[in-house]
Amino acid sequence: MNWPLLEVKNLSLHFMDKSPFIKVLRDLSFSLEEKDILGLVGESGCGKSTLAKTIMQLYIPTQGDIVFEGKSLIGASSDTLKEVRKKLQMVFQDPLSSLNPRMTIKEILREPFVIHKIYGNKLQETERIVELLELVGLQESYMQAFPHELSGGQRQRVGIARALALRPKLILCDEPIAALDVSIQAQMVNLLRHLYEKLQLTYLFISHDLMMVRHLCTQVAVMYLGTLVEKAPVEELYLHPKHPYTEALLSLIPQVEPLKGKTKIHEAVQGESPHPSQALQGCVFASRCPKATSLCREKIPALREISPKHYVRCHLY
Amino acid sequence: MTALLEVKNLRVSFKTNSGNIYAVRGVDFSLYPNETLAIVGESGSGKSALALSLLRLFSTTSVKVEGEVLYRQQNLLTFSEKELGNIRGQEIGMIFQDPMSFLNPTMSIGKQIMEGFYYRKKMTRLAAKEKTLELLHKVGIPRASYVFMQYPHELSGGMKQRVMLAIALAFSPKLLIADEPTTALDATIQAQVLSLLKQLQQENGMSLLFITHDLSLVAGFCQRVVVMYAGKIVESAPVEELFLYPQHPYTKRLLDARPKGDGKLLHEIPGMPPNPRQPLEGCAFLPRCHNPLQICLEKSPPLFSSEEKHHSACWHQDPRSFV
Numbered sequence: 001m002n003w004p005l006l007e008v009k010n011l012s013l014h015f016m017d018k019s020p021f022i023k024v025l026r027d028l029s030f031s032l033e034e035k036d037i038l039g040l041v042g043e044s045g046c047g048k049s050t051l052a053k054t055i056m057q058l059y060i061p062t063q064g065d066i067v068f069e070g071k072s073l074i075g076a077s078s079d080t081l082k083e084v085r086k087k088l089q090m091v092f093q094d095p096l097s098s099l100n101p102r103m104t105i106k107e108i109l110r111e112p113f114v115i116h117k118i119y120g121n122k123l124q125e126t127e128r129i130v131e132l133l134e135l136v137g138l139q140e141s142y143m144q145a146f147p148h149e150l151s152g153g154q155r156q157r158v159g160i161a162r163a164l165a166l167r168p169k170l171i172l173c174d175e176p177i178a179a180l181d182v183s184i185q186a187q188m189v190n191l192l193r194h195l196y197e198k199l200q201l202t203y204l205f206i207s208h209d210l211m212m213v214r215h216l217c218t219q220v221a222v223m224y225l226g227t228l229v230e231k232a233p234v235e236e237l238y239l240h241p242k243h244p245y246t247e248a249l250l251s252l253i254p255q256v257e258p259l260k261g262k263t264k265i266h267e268a269v270q271g272e273s274p275h276p277s278q279a280l281q282g283c284v285f286a287s288r289c290p291k292a293t294s295l296c297r298e299k300i301p302a303l304r305e306i307s308p309k310h311y312v313r314c315h316l317y
Numbered sequence: 318m319t320a321l322l323e324v325k326n327l328r329v330s331f332k333t334n335s336g337n338i339y340a341v342r343g344v345d346f347s348l349y350p351n352e353t354l355a356i357v358g359e360s361g362s363g364k365s366a367l368a369l370s371l372l373r374l375f376s377t378t379s380v381k382v383e384g385e386v387l388y389r390q391q392n393l394l395t396f397s398e399k400e401l402g403n404i405r406g407q408e409i410g411m412i413f414q415d416p417m418s419f420l421n422p423t424m425s426i427g428k429q430i431m432e433g434f435y436y437r438k439k440m441t442r443l444a445a446k447e448k449t450l451e452l453l454h455k456v457g458i459p460r461a462s463y464v465f466m467q468y469p470h471e472l473s474g475g476m477k478q479r480v481m482l483a484i485a486l487a488f489s490p491k492l493l494i495a496d497e498p499t500t501a502l503d504a505t506i507q508a509q510v511l512s513l514l515k516q517l518q519q520e521n522g523m524s525l526l527f528i529t530h531d532l533s534l535v536a537g538f539c540q541r542v543v544v545m546y547a548g549k550i551v552e553s554a555p556v557e558e559l560f561l562y563p564q565h566p567y568t569k570r571l572l573d574a575r576p577k578g579d580g581k582l583l584h585e586i587p588g589m590p591p592n593p594r595q596p597l598e599g600c601a602f603l604p605r606c607h608n609p610l611q612i613c614l615e616k617s618p619p620l621f622s623s624e625e626k627h628h629s630a631c632w633h634q635d636p637r638s639f640v
Contacts, residue, residue, distance in 0.1 A: 043503035151589055181359040181530065183586035186574040190583055208504065211533075215576030215583070252504045269505050272473055 003070045004031040005170060005202055006055070011064035013047075013054055013226075022277045024050050025061070026226040026284070029303060030311075032170070032219075037196065037203045039217035039234070041210060041249070043273060047226040048206045049093075052172045055204075056090055057081055068170075086116060089163035093175035095155035099147040105158055106143040109133075112165040132161040135198075137191060153184040160191065170202045177212065185209075189216055210253050214238055219309075222246045225273055225284040228303065232310040242312045244289045245269075283315065291316060319390075320347035321492060321524050322371075327384035329366045329548075331377070338593050340366035342548035343384070345620075348492070353518070353525040355535040355556070358545035361590055364528050367545075368496045371526075372405050388492075406433060410485035414497035416477035420469040426453075426480055427465035433487045452483040457513055475506035479513070486517060493518070494526045499534070511538060532571060536560060541626070544568050547591050547601035550620065554627040564629040567602050600632070610638070 013025040024047050032038050040048050053059050055066055057073055066073045068084055076084070092098040099108055109129045112118070119125045130140050136157040147155055156176060163171050173192070177185040189212060195201060207213050213220055214234055221231040222245065230243040241247045248269045271288045274280065282297040283289070289296065295315050303313045329341035341363040348354050358364040369375055370382045371393070386393040393404065405411075413419050421429055427449055434445035446465075453461035456479040469477055478498060485493060495514065499507040515538065518525050527539055535542055535556060542559045544552045544567065552565040563569045573584035588605040591597065600606070600613040610632050621634035632638060 043505065153589075182532070182571060183359065183574050186583035187585045187587075189576075190585060193582070210504075211576045211578075214578060215580065249504060252508050270509075272475060272506065 003067070005034045005036075005069060006032040006204075007065075007067040008051075008055065009065040009067065011051075011054065011066065012062045013050065013059055014062045016062075018277070020277045020279070024226050024276055025054065027300075028064070028223075028226070028228050030221055030228055030231055032202060032204065034169070034202055035200060036219050037205055037217040039213035039220040040204060040206045040223060041208060041213055041220065042223035043208070045273065045276070046223045047276075048223055049174050051223070052090065052174050052204065052206060055172060056085075056088065082116070086166040087169045088172070089166065089168040089170075090172045090174065091156075091159050091163050091176050093178050095152065095159045095179070096147060098159060099155060101147055104144050104146055105133075105138075105150075108147075108158065109162055109165060112162065116166060118166070128165070132164060135164060135195070136161045151184075152180055153187060156180065156188055157191070160195070164195070164199070167199075168201070170204070172204045172206075174206045175208070176205075177207065177209065185212070192216065210249065222249065225280075226276060227284055227313065228311070229285065229313050230311065236307075236310055240310075242306065242310070242317055243285075243314050244291050244316075245285045283313075318349055320387075321350050321352075321389065322348040322526070323385075323387040323390075324371070325385040325387065327367065327370065327382070327386065329363070329370045329383075330381045332379040332381070336594050339596065340548055340593060341370065342597065344545070344548075344550055346543055346550065346553060348524050348526060350491075350524055351518075351522055352541065353527060353539040355527045355529060355539040355542045356545060357529055357532050357535060357542055359530055359590065361593060362545040363548035363593075364530075364545050365496055368411070368494050368526070368528050371494065372409060372411060373401060374411070406485070406490065407437065407488045408490055409492045409494065410488075410490035411494040411496070412478070412481045412485050412498050414500050416474065416481045416501075417469060419481060420477060422469055424468075425465070426467055426469065426472070430480070430484055430487060433484070437488065448487075449483075452487060453480075455517070456480070456483045456486070457509075458483075473506075474502055475510060478502065478510055482510075482513070482517070486521065489521050490523065492524045492526065494528070496528045497530065498527075500530070533575065544571075547597065548593065549601060549617075550628075550630065551602065552629040553620070554624075554629075558624065558627050562627075564623065564627070564634055565602075565631045566606050566608065566633075568629075570605075600630075608633070 009029050011025055011028045015022040015024060042048050050059065054061055068088060073084060106129055109132055110125055113125050129143065133140060133142065138154060138157050177188050180188060193216060196203065205217055217234050219231065220234050220237045222229050222243065224245050230246045238250065241250050269288050274287055282299055283301055286292045286296040301313050301315045303311050304317060305311050306317045324344060324346050327341055327344045331338040331340060344367060356364050371386055382394060393401065430449045430452060431445040434440040434448055450461050450465060453464060458464050458476065458479055499510050502510060529535065539556055542554060542556050543550050546567050552568045559568065563572055570584060570586045574586060576583060586605055591601050597617060599615055600618055603609050603613045612632050618630045618632045620628040620630050622628045623634060
């Protein structure tokens, strides 16, 4: 295969119903190869979830292109999009609000088959639903349960099972573990890893947990204020971060190793990120960057490949 | 050294139509002057109910709090509402996870902070305003006189948390209870708020009761850690002891559940915490424990002490089990 599974090219999204309009995504480009797990990290409000929803075509981008398996999704007909969505699925952060409270688990998992007219009879459907439940580690008996009867971890398993129903290639996971307790997070990440290996999936894994991203992902992209500031293979990024914002984020990972001397809580960066409606001339991070020069405040840096597969958007490189 | 706060056999339960919910099932700990004590637990472990019960801040009347909460040797649970009013804010301050729901959306920031000075200290408007600006400055809010006139919705999450901290510190309390103060904040803002908290604690000579679900936050921040599970303390130790030599299987597995950077499968903790509606018999962690004893089924373990300051509620720590 010559093309990457997913390619996002110069994507911009502006919410224009308010003045001044809000720039949620700014000139964002990256590509995702098959069988990669791309971790997407960044602070709240930087546009991670919006990016996922834009890839799903839930928002129509202002500029740019999204190419999935060599086909552009922008302006595609609803029939084409329906076909594409079989291969492109999403798992949400809050499993309770993304499951219909009035449907049983069986009904929830049956929906994709009804919408896409996959199976002709109920027997086949039920067979596949049992198979899906087994895949995500739930007992068959949960079929008749309602979402409120399940725990947070079990609900997230249902969310994953629903995403798997149509045998997708790419799953966009929007903070799938953020709402769960530590002991349940481990279960969920192990499950995602197991499914990745068994079903040959590709993930876009949105998270703010940098340790989990390092554990699960093969590639990491760092977002700040709607734009991609750095992207690299996982170990390369954690060992040789280039962008000052990435450096700051990584220095904040708490070290649970008292042997190496007491960890200090350092204030890595001052200030807060500007509001996305603010007009910015130069680099998005310039207002907080300890290394900013006058060039950074005037000119937007380009995304450059500084070593194989390591992209940085910074004037220093 | 005498403890500033001593909690003895504290139990909190809520009465509902479908039976009682046992949120805290008998907790003992003490907090010394200038000390930072962390209470760590997952959601539903009773840590927030514990925090609220110390100052009796429940909005419902169907809650039952039993045991003793000794603040400077006085039992706060026997205090009347009026007596407790003199403790709240003046002796013991508190900040919460979500600043938006604890700040009044219809009042300007300045007014909310000044309120206390009017009612408690009978200050004049001018003096109160001066004190308020000083406080805003102290918690690191830039352009204090502008923020003074703003409303909560105009501020970011980190700024709101700073305002709440300013209100809590208005009367220089001796003890600050912080209930998940940084959970709703981003990593960079979280670091800012934590270092501010640390700095103010040293300046004011406060004790800090820091409640969190994030064990990794505790490492550089606290001196002692108490781990809660199903409404009980399962382990309590100085922070380095806890990370190096955890004794209770729950603490061990909690530490193991985090990625270590070796790419191996994570250690899961199978199963779920027990239902808070049911009374407990035996050890609460038993169904998830990989090495239970016969006695774990029958009797709830007390806190055993191996070192002077290291306690854990596990029958494996009973000296009799060593033979």
